[in-house]
Amino acid sequence: MPLPTSKDAFAGTKTRIKKIIERLAKIHPDAKLDLDFSSALELLIALILAAQARDDLIRKITPGLFKKYRTAKDYAKTSLPKLQQDIGRINFYRNKSRSIHNCCSELVERFGGKVPDNLDDLLSLPGVGRKTANILLGNAFGQQTIGVDTHVMRLSQRLGLTEETDPDKIEADLTRVVSPAQRVRFCHLLQYHGRRICIAKKPKCAECVIRGLCPYPAKMTWE
Numbered sequence: 001m002p003l004p005t006s007k008d009a010f011a012g013t014k015t016r017i018k019k020i021i022e023r024l025a026k027i028h029p030d031a032k033l034d035l036d037f038s039s040a041l042e043l044l045i046a047l048i049l050a051a052q053a054r055d056d057l058i059r060k061i062t063p064g065l066f067k068k069y070r071t072a073k074d075y076a077k078t079s080l081p082k083l084q085q086d087i088g089r090i091n092f093y094r095n096k097s098r099s100i101h102n103c104c105s106e107l108v109e110r111f112g113g114k115v116p117d118n119l120d121d122l123l124s125l126p127g128v129g130r131k132t133a134n135i136l137l138g139n140a141f142g143q144q145t146i147g148v149d150t151h152v153m154r155l156s157q158r159l160g161l162t163e164e165t166d167p168d169k170i171e172a173d174l175t176r177v178v179s180p181a182q183r184v185r186f187c188h189l190l191q192y193h194g195r196r197i198c199i200a201k202k203p204k205c206a207e208c209v210i211r212g213l214c215p216y217p218a219k220m221t222w223e
């Protein structure tokens with residue numbers, strides 16, 4: 001476990017995270033989940049579609065999709081070829097159609113068509129992994145969860161908040177040090193900073209407002 005175990009060091013990490021959040025909030029005041037939705041079902045569908053796909057493409061097709069399919073039953077009773085046609089612009093559309101179809105069939109059969117608001121039930125649904133479940137709980141149900149996507153993973157590693165590579169273990173590390181009230185906000189800020197500044201291949205360390213709080217050893221080589 002990479003995180004400090006002594007009481008003082010643990011408190012130091014929490015203070016550093018507080019400062020990271022304050023600074024990132026100033027430069028990314030618009031940080032939010034980059035998907036459009038008006039219900040838990042819409043967010044669930046958008047998240048299934050968004051796996052390894054660009055959020056802007058998902059935002060383009062979801063308004064029409066959500067107009068056509070209003071309930072879990074609508075997705076469950078449609079045919080797979082029809083659904084494939086409706087989302088055919090998105091990569092892995094065959095697998096994603098099947099996931100949506102199976103997931104919504106389970107929602108209808110087991111949950112009266114409603115998206116459950118707890119982790120265990122969400123994880124029991126086809127096509128729903130821990131990242132999707134946590135993002136859903138955090139953004140549709142107001143629960144303070146950590147959804148570990150590619151940006152949250154990369155930045156928490158570079159910022160020295162975890163040494164883990166497994167998303168579940170990263171989530172556990174972050175849950176220990178990010179205050180409950182800030183968890184969803186923290187993830188949005190890391191996602192925006194990861195897209196705009198701390199990009200994967202060549203982070204813009206010289207213009208990074210949290211540079212002084214970042215122990216990433218390679219940051220000197222990017223100046």
Ligand code: SF4
Pocket residue numbers: 158159197198199203204205208209210211214215216219
């Ligand atoms: S200093 Fe560099 S590595 Fe650290 S958070 Fe900023 S951009 Fe990322």
